[in-house]
Amino acid sequence: MALTSEDFLPSSRHYQELGRPGRPASRSGISHYIFRRQFIASCAALAIVSVAALALLTLLTTPAQLQALLTIAPVTEVEDAQSYLLGPPTRSFRENLRNDTKYITSWLNAGWTNDVMTIGNLLYLALITERIPIIPSFIPSHIGPEAPPLPFGHIFDVSRLRKALRTPVLEWHQIKDANDSSLDELGCWAVWPVVEQGAPPRDSFLIPKLNLDLSYTRAPDWVKLTPPGIDDKHASLWSLARLAYPEARESAISQPPDPSPQRQLAIPPDDHLLCYDYLYYTAVTAAWEWNWDYSPVWRFVGQHMHWNATVEKLAEELARRAMNVPNGEPIPPFISIHMRHGDFRIYCNEFTEDQCFVPLPAVAKRVAEVQQELLDKKGINVTRVIMTSDERDPNWWAEVRSYGWNWVDYAAERTVETYGKWYPVLLDAILQSRGAGFVGTEYSTMSLLALRRVQDWNDGAVRMAKWGRPGADDH
Template sequence: MDRRSDECLLGESSRQDPYNDPESPFIPTFRAQSMSSAKGRIQPLKTLCKILAAVSLFSFAVVLLKPLVYLDIEEAPTYSAAFHSQSYVQGPPTQRFRDNLRNDTKYITSWISAGWTNDVMTYGNLIYLALITERIPIIAKFTPSHVDNSAPPFAFGDVIDIPRLSQAIGSPVIEWHEVKDSKSDVLDDIGCWTVWESVQKLDPNPRGSPSLNWLRLDVSWTRTPDWVKLTPPGIEDNHASFWSLATLGFPETRSTSLELTNHPSPQHQVSLPPDDQLLCFDYLYYVGAQNAWEWESDYSPAWRFVGQHMHWNASLERLADEHARRAMSVPVNEPTPPYISIHMRHGDFRNYCNDLPLDQCFASLPAIARRVAEVQEDLRTKKGIEVTQVIMTSDERDPEWWSGVRALGWTWVDYASERTEEIYGKWYPVFIDAVIQSNGAGFVGTRGSTMTTLARRRVESWHDGPTRIVQWGSPNADDH
């Protein structure tokens, strides 16, 4: 069965320790504006002006004296109540999910079964499909697919700023724990579509997900028509088409597709047609509009209309900023400086090196440094910014390699000395790395890594930052 690891676009890989896969770090400068007294004003107005000026100066001093770190997060904007999740369910979470769905509303859901970065992309695809079917997406928690399995599931809204996302896309986004009580013991029956059976030939079963166990769902699967496949039948690829899947959310196509292969639910052994009120698919990672792997392309609709609006939860962003500041030894009262972030994935990418020595397979530190220098030059010439701070994120374990990183004058977050897992939990090194990567003034990443793909997209979209991708897999692959 095909199980791509997080960040990998190159084919099969083992699950050997997949590891690393915000808002603007550029702080606005406050300038005092001179005021001249207007002549001929009456005394009370003068007095009022003096009072207002004093208040303004005091406020200015307060702002000036505190570190200007993520001021937009600390003073977070309020969002419209139009997309408040509670407006789209009956009330508090219920024992059975269906008891909490509104009769006048249609929903859509799907589940995850890859590494965390791929799961983020899967949810991006789900939300885009919700937009084009005019349904409300219900998002399950992230499952610990590449962190310790003892780690609990992690709520989507504790990573992604859902109110900001909902406002940006003009549509509500709700979470499964808002619909069904997380402690419910009720096993709910539901009928769903399996895309997985239609798009690949190696596995004759629906795509499984640990989310189904967490949510206590007993699913009867119906195979989607073969025409949902994005690429022609002769091409081996697992992608389905967004709009082909979307048609199954409308009455005409749904009604003509109900005679396809149906699997009784595994526990209750009931055969149900795909639900109409809660449209559901087994797996939506492999979905595109025009081509496979579209998140790599600038036109990607899932990225443009959803992904770029999936900003970080403010508390997670602050935590990542604190780690980055300590890594760069930034004094308490100084703003976070712009930096260049790097993501060098080695880990299970060793499997693609075959018999090639690793020092010839992976890009050398001097090759990476050339890419960093290119980004620095772009920032200097296009933005007038001199960026000297560089933060490395990597799953590399070789101490000698890290010594070479230090010799270049670069830094990294030492999660062991920070006691990050101990204090916050096992998810957090992965999350913090992703936030740090995305908050670079510029970024350098690894070819074939979906974590690099998302970091590159975020830096380009959120900060208008220059990016580079390091080639690897053969001697001197990144020579240029």
């Protein structure tokens, strides 16, 4: 059977726990004003350059050349970063941070989709603390350690995000030279031991890659979102924001920092570069609030995290070939589907897989509902369908074909060989987001983000299919 994107999703107990089904130093006024003026001017110049560059890229670039382009940081991003860094990447991150500016960062360790949500939480925290975020690269926790870390800006449009948020967005590769062996010490807040009692600070594959030696101080108990005794792992983003300010910070340090693993240094939480170990399980008002349309992080940050134009163009080419659309003709509107099976099998309990997962006739019923809603509300008859799934059973895919639905065959496209192991899952996420309508798998965060994107980016019709027992999606 042809490989699909979620062949690269994790099956380990660690990731199952992360992806389990769940319920739904401030700047002065003058310097801030100057900074904003410089930033707006930079955005205007960058927009002109970007339009011309994209037009040229579309004309001249072949798929085989795209990977090479993605491995080079755009010059405009580096130049733009000079406003709030001292220069190009340095051996120590401290050598590159401005003394008149405060920053914030955190680490990733939750699987790619959940890491995207974690970065959304970090950006929201940066906004409410008035600090410049430093975004970590994505780590291959779900596709295998042989894949390299992937910079945020190689998948997402950082320039567009900066403009939407009206704040700078930096990445670690712009600040510290990861190829230099110099070790940096940094004091950070440990949030994970507070919400997961007895656990150590959350580790990340990226920390040794950046040659960082971290000393953690346990965050105070009041950062937990829910009252004591409630079995939930979420911390409050606004409570975490209190730690960015002197009065709360001073009163919150109730115990000495843990020694760093390499140099055994006990360093209090840094104020210049505010650091938290783990921000996936964080929220503003309620646990799992990304599930709801009011989600503050989605509304103020997540919806502005649009795709990098280069990888989006590659996804369009794959969609065109999957639906046999000739070159030169517009890609017709389609309905995207995400049926996650893979690691969800552990939640089937006493039921067999064919009883547990959504049967394709029920998926087809959801597709028909989306088609009817698009016809009623927009007057468009959408007949094309693209399936994405981690299912490997060829009989299941044969049944998918019987409905006249399409999918991208990443094995036949030699996507991994050409672009690397990251790309099937990334391209599936883009394809899902491009649907005029979308049908997803309940409790899957990948489906959840696709639903949000289709709903808010495309004004699309969306459905989530229920599963876990026979007839779960009967309605």
